[in-house]
Amino acid sequence: MRSHTATMVDRIEDTSRADREAALADAGHNVFELASDDVAVDLLTDSGTGTMSNDQWAAMLQGDEAYAGSASFDDLAAAAEDVMGFQHIIPAHQGRGAENVLYGAVLSAGDTVLNNAHFDTTRAHVAANDATPVDCPVDGARDPDTDAPFKGNFSVERARRVVDDVGADAVPVVVLTITNNSMAGQPVSIENTREVAAFADDIDATFVIDACRFAENAHFVQQREPGYEHDSVAAIAREQLSYADACVMSGKKDGLVNVGGFVGLHDDGRLHEQCRQRGILYEGFSTYGGMSGRDMAAFAVGLREAVEPPYVAERVAQVQRLADALTDRDVPIYQPAGGHAVYIDANAALPHLPREQFPGQAFVCELYREGGVRAVELGRFAFPDTDRRDLVRLALPRRTYGPDHLDHVADTAAAVCERGTDVTGLEIVSEPELTELRHFSAALQPVA
Ligand SMILES: *Cc1c(COP(=O)(O)O)cnc(C)c1O
Numbered sequence: 001m002r003s004h005t006a007t008m009v010d011r012i013e014d015t016s017r018a019d020r021e022a023a024l025a026d027a028g029h030n031v032f033e034l035a036s037d038d039v040a041v042d043l044l045t046d047s048g049t050g051t052m053s054n055d056q057w058a059a060m061l062q063g064d065e066a067y068a069g070s071a072s073f074d075d076l077a078a079a080a081e082d083v084m085g086f087q088h089i090i091p092a093h094q095g096r097g098a099e100n101v102l103y104g105a106v107l108s109a110g111d112t113v114l115n116n117a118h119f120d121t122t123r124a125h126v127a128a129n130d131a132t133p134v135d136c137p138v139d140g141a142r143d144p145d146t147d148a149p150f151k152g153n154f155s156v157e158r159a160r161r162v163v164d165d166v167g168a169d170a171v172p173v174v175v176l177t178i179t180n181n182s183m184a185g186q187p188v189s190i191e192n193t194r195e196v197a198a199f200a201d202d203i204d205a206t207f208v209i210d211a212c213r214f215a216e217n218a219h220f221v222q223q224r225e226p227g228y229e230h231d232s233v234a235a236i237a238r239e240q241l242s243y244a245d246a247c248v249m250s251g252k253k254d255g256l257v258n259v260g261g262f263v264g265l266h267d268d269g270r271l272h273e274q275c276r277q278r279g280i281l282y283e284g285f286s287t288y289g290g291m292s293g294r295d296m297a298a299f300a301v302g303l304r305e306a307v308e309p310p311y312v313a314e315r316v317a318q319v320q321r322l323a324d325a326l327t328d329r330d331v332p333i334y335q336p337a338g339g340h341a342v343y344i345d346a347n348a349a350l351p352h353l354p355r356e357q358f359p360g361q362a363f364v365c366e367l368y369r370e371g372g373v374r375a376v377e378l379g380r381f382a383f384p385d386t387d388r389r390d391l392v393r394l395a396l397p398r399r400t401y402g403p404d405h406l407d408h409v410a411d412t413a414a415a416v417c418e419r420g421t422d423v424t425g426l427e428i429v430s431e432p433e434l435t436e437l438r439h440f441s442a443a444l445q446p447v448a
Pocket residue numbers: 047094095096097119121122177181210212250251252253260261
């Protein structure tokens with residue numbers, strides 16, 4: 001049984017198949033262009049879409065809106081230190097704001113960044129600094145059928161080969177993304193985190209943890225990593241983050257808020273000063289950084305709730321429940337399920353579609369047409385230059401949907417699979433110049 005009740009409700013509008021067909025055509029077959037009122041179950045992202053607790057709402061009323069020296073900033077900084085162990089934070093409006101602050105400070109043109117897998121905004125920020133993002137996933141990470149406990153891990157072996165090639169001086173930053181969003185939300189072990197820390201130290205690079213889903217990752221460590229079964233999620237999270245020199249955090253994920261973020265640092269040396277100055281320039285003064293006082297107040301409470309049992313265990317169990325419902329209906333999914341999302345393998349579901357016709361995006365469009373379910377493609381459409389599989393992500397907003405919604409999603413996905421060869425492929429009509437972010441704004445049309 002869930003350990004919480006809903007105290008506020010948001011009605012879901014009823015749409016017909018004809019309404020959805022028209023909305024999809026208007027949206028250029030890109031679900032980012034859909035109005036949320038036209039969506040029944042919105043699994044586009046788990047980013048900033050969750051439900052806040054009454055404690056968070058209560059904290060918002062106490063938000064201190066002072067430009068400088070806000071008490072709400074102090075609350076957020078204290079939570080970041082207590083929960084994540086970072087003594088210093090540079091606040092930002094959301095994760096990518098924090099990425100801009102940090103990566104702009106540490107990268108120069110021609111550098112290489114190593115990451116277990118770059119999330120799309122991270123990849124774009126590295127590229128925007130004229131540096132090269134290189135993914136170092138472990139073997140089998142992209143295989144949807146290998147069952148392994150930590151498929152999100154970073155391959156130090158792969159990373160060493162890159163360093164041999166480009167030279168250690170060209171690699172100022174090593175990033176570990178926990179959980180590994182671009183690798184089906186798979187977790188990273190503490191053992192691997194220690195190895196990556198040692199490797200970064202060895203090549204004299206700054207070790208950054210992209211900590212957006214640090215609590216979900218800690219839950220998996222507790223469940224799967226020998227020696228951690230008796231430790232609390234809170235203790236595991238603190239240990240894992242302690243190995244990093246810095247973190248990038250999006251409050252929209254495990255901060256349990258709708259907006260917000262920060263860069264976390266253990267000391268206030270040169271990097272802290274560089275980030276602080278960039279933060280003031282791009283985000284706002286160092287005690288708000290793009291957030292209102294009430295945003296920071298809710299974020300401070302959310303960070304603490306994220307590591308309090310049974311929150312994260314229930315969250316991950318809900319994701320597993322959706323995975324099981326899909327598997328029961330023979331919908332091919334990436335195994336094992338991730339911490340925040342289930343990924344449908346569109347290449348397996350729609351084998352008649354060549355990869356050039358974006359089977360993932362075709363599946364996304366069909367999910368919407370069929371049942372008003374909004375998902376996102378994370379395959380060749382979102383990542384034009386990689387060879388990854390065409391996955392469709394069903395991300396669950398935190399503390400929001402119930403079992404009936406999940407059953408509807410599973411039924412809808414099964415209906416799309418049954419439609420099989422009737423599902424047509426897509427082609428791009430227009431796309432933005434910065435192709436790293438093309439899935440947010442490109443327009444498509446069905447292949448004639
Ligand atoms: C969401 C996310 C970001 C960026 O955060 P935003 O708040 O969306 O700007 C960075 N890295 C990872 C792994 C993420 O999931």
